[in-house]
Amino acid sequence: MASKVRKRTVKLLRMSLSRAKCLVFAIFIIATNPLIAGTCTAFSKKLPNVGRELCEAARLQPTNSRSVNGQMIWMRDIKPDHASLRVLVVGAIHGDEPSSAAVALHWIKLAEEAPADTRQAVYWRFVPMLNPDGVFSQPSRRVNAHGVDLNRNFPTPNWQRDAKVYWEKRTGKDPRRWPGVKPLSEPESRFLFQQMQSFKPQLIVSIHAPYGILDFDGPLVAPSKLGRLYLDQVGIFPGSLGNYGGVHRGVPVVTIELPNATRTPLDADTRQMWLDLQRWMSERLGPVQGVASQASR
Numbered sequence: 001m002a003s004k005v006r007k008r009t010v011k012l013l014r015m016s017l018s019r020a021k022c023l024v025f026a027i028f029i030i031a032t033n034p035l036i037a038g039t040c041t042a043f044s045k046k047l048p049n050v051g052r053e054l055c056e057a058a059r060l061q062p063t064n065s066r067s068v069n070g071q072m073i074w075m076r077d078i079k080p081d082h083a084s085l086r087v088l089v090v091g092a093i094h095g096d097e098p099s100s101a102a103v104a105l106h107w108i109k110l111a112e113e114a115p116a117d118t119r120q121a122v123y124w125r126f127v128p129m130l131n132p133d134g135v136f137s138q139p140s141r142r143v144n145a146h147g148v149d150l151n152r153n154f155p156t157p158n159w160q161r162d163a164k165v166y167w168e169k170r171t172g173k174d175p176r177r178w179p180g181v182k183p184l185s186e187p188e189s190r191f192l193f194q195q196m197q198s199f200k201p202q203l204i205v206s207i208h209a210p211y212g213i214l215d216f217d218g219p220l221v222a223p224s225k226l227g228r229l230y231l232d233q234v235g236i237f238p239g240s241l242g243n244y245g246g247v248h249r250g251v252p253v254v255t256i257e258l259p260n261a262t263r264t265p266l267d268a269d270t271r272q273m274w275l276d277l278q279r280w281m282s283e284r285l286g287p288v289q290g291v292a293s294q295a296s297r
C-alpha cells in the first residue's frame, strides 16, 4: 500500500515537473517572440538580401549578452546528435559590413537544409551580428558604440604595447580602428571571448567585407578558395580575432572578405562558399560525413 502511494506521489511530481517545464518554455516563447519579430523587422530593413521570412526561419536565440547600447546579441545553434566538430560563425564584427550578417543568416538556412548525414557531424554556432550598435547607427559604423574596433580588442600577447603603437603609427590614429583602452574592454568582444572559452570551437569563420578575398590564420593548411574568393593572407594585427584565435590560441580562423559591404553575393555564390568551406573542413578537420559528395554536386 505504502509503495503504491509512493509511486503515485512520484508520478504526480513528475507530471507537475513536466507541466512546469512546459510553462517555463511557453513563457520563454511568449517573452522572446515579440523581441524576435521586432528584430527581424529591423534586420530585414537594414540587411541586404534578407527578408523577414529568412530572418524568422533562422530562429535566432537570445543570449545573456547585450551591446553597449543594450541591443541583444543573438545567436543560433544547430546541434545534431553526435556532432564531432564545433564551428563558430561570426558576422558583422564591423557594423558597416551588413552583407556579412546577411551571409551568416543565409548559411543558417543552408545548415538546416543540409542532408541528415552532414548535419550529424557539425555543431554550428552562428552569431550573425556581433556589433548591432555599429550596424544600426545612422549611418552604419565599423566601430561599436564606444568607438572601438572590436576586431582589435582581443587579448593578443603584448596588446597593451602593440595595439596602441600600431594604431598611432600604422593607422595614423584612424578613429575607425581604435583598439580601445584595454583588451576585452567591450561587451561584444567579451561575448565572443566567452564563446571561445565555453563553446570551444575547433574552427572560427569570421565574415567581413569589402576586400573580396579570403584570409586565414592558424595551424592548418588554408583553404585556397571559397566560391569566388581566393586566399590572400594579409598578415596579422594586434588584437584581431584572427591573431588571437588563430595564432595565439591555435584555433583556425577563416576570414572571409566579401566583395561588397552593402550587397551580398548572388545566392548561388553564397551557397558555393558554404559548400567549399565544408569540403575544406572535411579534408582538413577530419571526416565530415556526406560533405564531399554534397560539395562535388
Ligand SMILES: [Zn+2]
Binding pocket: 093, 094, 097, 208, 209
Ligand atoms: Zn571588417
